[in-house]
Amino acid sequence: MKRVLLISLLIGVCNTAMSQGIKAAAKAALIPLPVTAVYNTDSFFITPHTRLVADPGNEGALALLRNYISEATSGALAQTEAGAAQTTPAIVLHTDTLLVQQPEEYLLHITGKQVLITAYDAAGIVHGIESLRQLWHLKGAAQLALPGAVIRDYPRFGYRGMHLDVSRHFFPVSFIKAFIDQLALYKINNFHWHLTDDQGWRIEIKKYPALQSVAAWRDQTMIGHKKELPHRFDGKKYGGYYTREEIKAVVAYATERHINVIPEIEMPGHALAALTAYPSLGCTKGPYKTAQFWGIFDDVFCAGNDSTFIFLQDVLEEVMELFPSAYIHIGGDECPKVRWAHCPACQQRMRQEHLADEHELQSYFIRRISNYVQSKGRKIIGWDEILEGGLAPGATVMSWRGVEGAVTAAKQQHHVIMTPEDELYFDHYQSLYAEEQTAAGGYTPLEEVYNYDPLRAAGDTALLPYIAGMQGQVWSEYLNTIPKAQYMIFPRMMAMAERAWSPQTVKDFNDFSRRLKAQYPLLQQLHIAAADNFEEINFTADSLAPGQLYISLHTTDPAAVIRYTTDGSTPGQRSKLYRQPIQLTKSSTVKAMLYQQGQPTHRLFHQSFGINKATGAGITLKQPPNTKFSGDASLLVNGISGSDRYNDAQWLGFSGRDLEAVIDLGTEQTIREVGANCLNYHWQRMWAPVSLEFEGSADGIHYAPLAATTSFPVNGINKIRLPLKPVKARFVKVLARNKGVIPPGEYGAGGNSQLLVGEVVIIAVSH
Structure with a gap:
């Protein structure tokens, strides 16, 4: 009624x-x-x-x-x-x-x-x-x-959140308040404040003063991306923390705008800064050092000593005094079990509690903390790793690694907040242009954020009541200034906000783009350095016949036209007007520019395409890729070399298995060179193959060796090109043998390495 x-x-x-x-x-x-x-x-x-x-x-x-x-x-x-x-x-x-x-x-x-x-x-x-x-x-x-x-x-979801990591890079209270005001502007009602991590502890805890004097600081900070070798550092002490009074002021500011502030205190992993201040809380008892670069570290809170839980309960007691939020985030993600496996106290705890393995030990850890938080009338939120070994009663799960964690938690009737890495991590690149500022990795353009639907992702309609909402994540490893942070947050946060608030029936990216452009004067008035690259030229490539590529250029700007060249020159007002896909029959560099009313706008598009005998040829894989670097086998023969950012969907990734591909050239060819691109970034757990081998065959049954190498000297893309004495073959088999388990002393030791292979090249003798 x-x-x-x-x-x-x-x-x-x-x-x-x-x-x-x-x-x-x-x-x-x-x-x-x-x-x-x-x-x-x-x-x-x-x-x-x-x-x-x-x-x-x-x-x-x-x-x-x-x-x-x-x-x-x-x-x-x-x-x-x-x-x-x-x-x-x-x-x-x-x-x-x-x-x-x-x-x-x-x-x-x-x-x-x-x-x-x-x-x-x-x-x-x-x-x-x-x-x-x-x-x-x-x-x-x-x-x-x-x-x-x-x-x-009225809102579609009751939970609409934004996360901000201040541990890797510390943002002043003035920025935090401005950020909260921006959340309110777009009707986001939860601010997830990531306050502790390996690289810094950012909240004052009275009972443990070394958290302020030691854990809040690191000796220096990495320059550039961690994949680069050798690692470079700035040599400058870095840090800071929020006082209790500052936190009270932030919480009050958010409360006035009806935004709930959820503090995150990481445990049991991502604890290196805290262990540096209080080494007795670790399994080895130290010494430890606040991390100076980004990654996952083996030293975590010891689960075998009661002193660890006393410390964390004391910390959480002070945290709960400052934050009235019904939910307290305890992290729970990316916790290596290496130290626990060799720690007498942890092993004793497992025997006493009848725990089958270290995963159940993590569950014990989370449950014990959850029980304490619940005794104070609050509940915990954790990343989806808190599912490992069993989920604590009453816990809410943030599902960041995909849909599986959300489905598992919802089936157990736990509430879920959708935070998927691929669609809602705003530390990912939002453009594939080479000029983009350094980012963690990945590629999450504005349209992908806007098109994400948490209910569709959940699949089973019976689980929908447990999907509480969605949240965008801002990890700050590579965001060392406010303008850099704003550039990554805006406008993707606005797209997320609309998907979390507006009815599914009004979803329309073109209309959103129109409204977004009209919002830019307001963003400028608010001194927000937002990215404005979402209408820039993008492309797709298709091969309708071997040795040919058809390049389609795209923009979402209805008022712009595209002018282009294929000879490497910069396009101007008199360059060809793009009307239909561009046909390429030889290696070329396509450059293109958007024009509005006769004037160039946005950045120059440029992309190289390499055409050889493998381009557009038939290809089959013995085993499909089994990492997030997945895709059709044709990626290896599409004429596009993957970038060193490995976020352009041009690499195939294999974990625990080799790459074996067979390329059918259609007719017998006289081959004089073979090759492939392989990635070698040990600090990203990406290892070049142990060997790269090529074999040739006339009938696809009987193969003979063509060339092989075990040398991959470059940290980055190894563009392997192996000359041959001319030999006839129709079929070429490519075998890249996986490194397998990462050896001791290397980053990620004990886990599976990833084998990433890109464009395959086959050069024939010219006739």
């Missing part, structure tokens, strides 16, 4: 607007997109005489609105009237649980005389205010204009 009443009221408001002769207007550029919105040509103006009115209990929201108005007008509207005559135009904040029916829902009605925000609760009032922030624009020195509108809005 209430729903019928609400809909009737909305229809009545819209009909009234039309009957008064108010014409419909273009859609506004709100992000996230509201559930329903009708705009008209009416306008409301916020002036020094505008009244601000709020129900009792909404005084905080009123103060927030007044502050936003002041900021938007650079202080020109620092004061608005509270007690003016009733006939004065007003902004009214009203709570009504009969008219508005669900948490966080709001109705926004803007006419020429009044702005009325009616909401279910105080959070809904703030969401309505945040929509006003996106709708208004400065008109004159001391006036804000709002379009006439009737908006009804």
Whole structure:
């Protein structure tokens, strides 16, 4: 009945607007997109005489609105009237649980005389205010204009989160507050604050002062990417931490905007900074050193000594004093078991608790911490590794390694927050252009973020009630400045926010792109250094016949045209206009530029394509790739060499198995050279093959050796090219033998190495 009443009221408001002769207007550029919105040509103006009115209990929201108005007008509207005559135009904040029916829902009605925000609760009032922030624009020195509108809005998911890692790089309180304000602007209601890790401890704990004096600092920081050798360092002591008073101020700031702050205290792994301050908490008792580079480290909290749990309980007690969040994040991810396997205390604990292995020891660790947190009236959240050995009762899982963890947890009736690495890690590259700033790896363009749907990913509809929401992650290893961080966060965070808030039925990337472009002036006003590369040229390559490639160029900008060259020269206004796929029959470099109204825009696109006898040939694999570097076998013969960032879907990856491929050239050829590209990045667990071998055959049955090598000297891409005495063959077999288990003393020792192979090259004798 209430729903019928609400809909009737909305229809009545819209009909009234039309009957008064108010014409419909273009859609506004709100992000996230509201559930329903009708705009008209009416306008409301916020002036020094505008009244601000709020129900009792909404005084905080009123103060927030007044502050936003002041900021938007650079202080020109620092004061608005509270007690003016009733006939004065007003902004009214009203709570009504009969008219508005669900948490966080709001109705926004803007006419020429009044702005009325009616909401279910105080959070809904703030969401309505945040929509006003996106709708208004400065008109004159001391006036804000709002379009006439009737908006009804509520969230798709109750949990909408953003994570920020401050352990690898420390961000000041001023940035944290600005970030929280940006979350509020896009209706994100949870801030996941990653406060401790191997590279630094960032929260003041009174009982353990060495966490401030020792664990909060590292001697120096790596320069460049950790895959690069030799590793380089800046030689500068680095660190910092948030005092208790600073944390209280941040929490209060977030609370005013109805954002919950979830602290993360990493355990049992990612503990090197804490162990440096208190070495008795580790299995070997040290000495330890706060990490200076990025990765996973074998030294973790000892699970066999009660002193470890006493320490962590003391820490969590102080954490819970500072953070009112119902959830406390305890990490639980990427915990090596190497030290536990050789620690007498840990092995004794396993015997006492009848634990089968170290995975069950991790479960014991998490359960013990969870029981303590629950005794304080709170619950834990952990990354999906907390599933290992059994899930603690009441725990919520953040599923970051894909869907499997989410499905497993949901089947056990635990709530899940979808945080998948491939789609929602904003430390990944968002463009494949070589000019992009250094990032952790991966490739997550804006459209991939926008198209992610956590409910579809979950699969089984019976599990959907346990999908609490979704969250974007910002790991800061390579984000050592605020502009770098903002560049990676925006606009991908905005895409995530829309997918978490707006109904699935309104999903439209082209419309989102239109609204996003309209938002850039607001981002500039807020001093956000957002990326603007989402409309740049991208490409696909197809081979319709051996020795030929067809290159398709793409942009999502409907107002731009593409001009290109294939001879390596930079395109200009007179270069060829792209109208259809570009046919290549020889190795070429395609360069292209977007033009709007005759002027170049965005960065220059350039991509090399190599054509040889293998290009476009038939290829079969004995075993498919079994890592995240998966794909069709044709990637090895598509004329595109994978980059040293290995994020361009041009590499095939194998773990615990060899690559064996057979290439069919179609007819017998006289071959004079063979080769392939192999990656060698030990600090990424990527190892070149033990050997790379080529064999030839006329019939595909009987093979003879052609060439082989065991030398892969380059840290990076090894472009192996092996000359032959000319030999005839139709079929060429490529065998790259996997390194297997990573040897002792190397990064990731004891785990499987990854074999990554890229483009195969076969050169024939010219006739």
